[in-house]
Amino acid sequence: MGLELYLDLMSQPCRAVYIFAKKNGIPFQLRTVELLKGQHYTDSFGQVNPLRKVPALKDGDFTLAESVAILLYLSRKYKAPDHWYPQDLQARARVDEYLSWQHTTLRSCCTRAMWQKMLFPVFLGQPVPPETLAATLAELDRCLQLLEDKFLRNQAFLTGSQISLADLVAITELMHPVSAGCQVFECRPKLAAWRQRVESAVGEDLFQEAHEVILKAKDIPPADPALKEKLRQALQGLLQ
Amino acid sequence: MSGATRSLPVLLLQNTVSVFLAVIAVRANPAMGLELYLDLLSQPCRAVFIFAKKNGIPFQLRTVHIFKGQNCSKEFLQINSLQRVPVLKDGDFILTESSAILIYLSCKYQVADHWYPSDLQTRSQIQEYLGWHADNIRSIFGVPLWIRVPEEKVNRNRTYMDHALQQLESKFLGDKPFLVGQQVSLADLMLLEELIQPVAVGYDVFVGRPRLAAWRGRIEAFLDTELWQEAHGVIFNILEQMAKKTLPVPPPETQKYMLLRISKIP
Numbered sequence: 488m489g490l491e492l493y494l495d496l497m498s499q500p501c502r503a504v505y506i507f508a509k510k511n512g513i514p515f516q517l518r519t520v521e522l523l524k525g526q527h528y529t530d531s532f533g534q535v536n537p538l539r540k541v542p543a544l545k546d547g548d549f550t551l552a553e554s555v556a557i558l559l560y561l562s563r564k565y566k567a568p569d570h571w572y573p574q575d576l577q578a579r580a581r582v583d584e585y586l587s588w589q590h591t592t593l594r595s596c597c598t599r600a601m602w603q604k605m606l607f608p609v610f611l612g613q614p615v616p617p618e619t620l621a622a623t624l625a626e627l628d629r630c631l632q633l634l635e636d637k638f639l640r641n642q643a644f645l646t647g648s649q650i651s652l653a654d655l656v657a658i659t660e661l662m663h664p665v666s667a668g669c670q671v672f673e674c675r676p677k678l679a680a681w682r683q684r685v686e687s688a689v690g691e692d693l694f695q696e697a698h699e700v701i702l703k704a705k706d707i708p709p710a711d712p713a714l715k716e717k718l719r720q721a722l723q724g725l726l727q
Numbered sequence: 728m729s730g731a732t733r734s735l736p737v738l739l740l741q742n743t744v745s746v747f748l749a750v751i752a753v754r755a756n757p758a759m760g761l762e763l764y765l766d767l768l769s770q771p772c773r774a775v776f777i778f779a780k781k782n783g784i785p786f787q788l789r790t791v792h793i794f795k796g797q798n799c800s801k802e803f804l805q806i807n808s809l810q811r812v813p814v815l816k817d818g819d820f821i822l823t824e825s826s827a828i829l830i831y832l833s834c835k836y837q838v839a840d841h842w843y844p845s846d847l848q849t850r851s852q853i854q855e856y857l858g859w860h861a862d863n864i865r866s867i868f869g870v871p872l873w874i875r876v877p878e879e880k881v882n883r884n885r886t887y888m889d890h891a892l893q894q895l896e897s898k899f900l901g902d903k904p905f906l907v908g909q910q911v912s913l914a915d916l917m918l919l920e921e922l923i924q925p926v927a928v929g930y931d932v933f934v935g936r937p938r939l940a941a942w943r944g945r946i947e948a949f950l951d952t953e954l955w956q957e958a959h960g961v962i963f964n965i966l967e968q969m970a971k972k973t974l975p976v977p978p979p980e981t982q983k984y985m986l987l988r989i990s991k992i993p
Contacts, residue, residue, distance in 0.1 A: 553858030
């Protein structure tokens with residue numbers, strides 16, 4: 488079968504995996520799992536990942552979930568250039584540090600910003616209290632400040648002078664609130680410059696390709712009623 | 728320096744100068760060695776502490792009492808502007824995030840393979856667990872050690888905890904002795920300390936979960952009693968301190984920070 492990657496490019500971590508695999512010429516079969524159509528609830532996908540999350544990887548009999556784990560697996564198995572996940576102990580620790588930090592900070596608020604600003608009202612037809620959205624956007628702002636102050640500082644990339652997995656994971660996260668119409672780069676020239684560097688390093692075409700779906704998120708038709716209820720219940724946690 | 732040959736007197740002079748400069752360097756900046764900034768009330772701090780001790784990694788313990796607001800001090804802000812623990816300081820190199828610290832220590836001190844196996848698939852499974860852990864355990868199992876939380880929030884949180892533990896047992900632990908493979912790894916330490924936290928404040932998550940209880944027993948057996956006591960003495964004392972009202976009242980900055988953390992726990 489070869490390597491299979493189960494992805495939905497609506498999802499930030501899926502985009503990071505997609506870009507990484509394509510950029511490094513890793514041969515894989517793309518298995519699209521459309522979350523907004525409930526395709527992650529199928530029995531066949533349950534075989535690949537019982538937690539029903541994307542991204543998921545299947546390499547022969549070996550299955551793997553969690554984007555960071557998948558990125559590290561691909562990086563090592565396909566011997567990606569060192570800068571993505573350096574051999575040097577301290578350089579690598581910087582990448583590990585970012586990949587750990589981002590889970591409960593940037594990732595969390597980018598997901599909630601997208602859902603609260605766009606997907607709940609437009610796709611699920613559920614209005615979100617303005618105070619909730621305001622609090623989420625304030626938190627996003629705080630995270631962006633931390634991204635600049637603690638990680639980027641005066642470096643070209645988040646963990647040094649070259650692009651690494653940290654930058655890929657971060658940029659794909661930030662494109663989420665961008666797609667929802669949030670101001671992310673407009674008042675942050677340092678971050679905007681970093682974005683340009685990351686896009687160049689990845690390749691403009693590949694970057695556009697990976698983000699085509701999410702950038703059209705506002706045109707997604709409302710969910711069909713049966714699915715709407717199921718998704719709404721599963722996603723209530725995103726309204727905090 | 729080029730490989731050109733030099734006359735003997737010049738070589739002797741150069742060597743003398745090098746030795747002299749080296750001696751100056753050592754006296755001016757004595758090697759600090761590894762420093763770990765920890766508060767043993769914190770789950771990820773205990774994981775790092777246990778790991779370092781169990782593997783005989785020499786370090787200087789720098790205790791940072793969150794309750795006394797020491798993480799907000801000017802000195803500590805130089806170490807970590809995010810005011811969080813654990814932090815590792817290795818010479819000039821400063822590192823935050825417990826999983827990053829554990830991985831760094833594993834590799835630098837070349838600990839036994841089972842902690843962070845070099846086999847690609849096994850190592851990936853540890854990373855897979857750590858990813859899930861960040862979203863489903865770390866963000867849910869934070870237990871407020873200081874203020875009372877409304878009943879409704881406690882009950883809601885317990886529901887999330889139960890759901891997470893169900894997933895944990897079915898997807899990660901299963902019938903295996905440890906989370907990933909046959910021996911203890913970083914993943915087990917990270918999880919253990921998160922589960923000890925609610926236990927310490929009176930909510931025993933191991934009750935009614937025999938597989939999880941057996942797993943805990945295996946880790947306890949693996950770590951000797953003395954290390955277990957040393958790591959858990961502080962947290963297991965917390966209820967008694969709360970009852971005797973000997974727990975310090977956190978300063979306002981710390982209270983604000985704790986309230987923010989609590990508000991993020993679903």
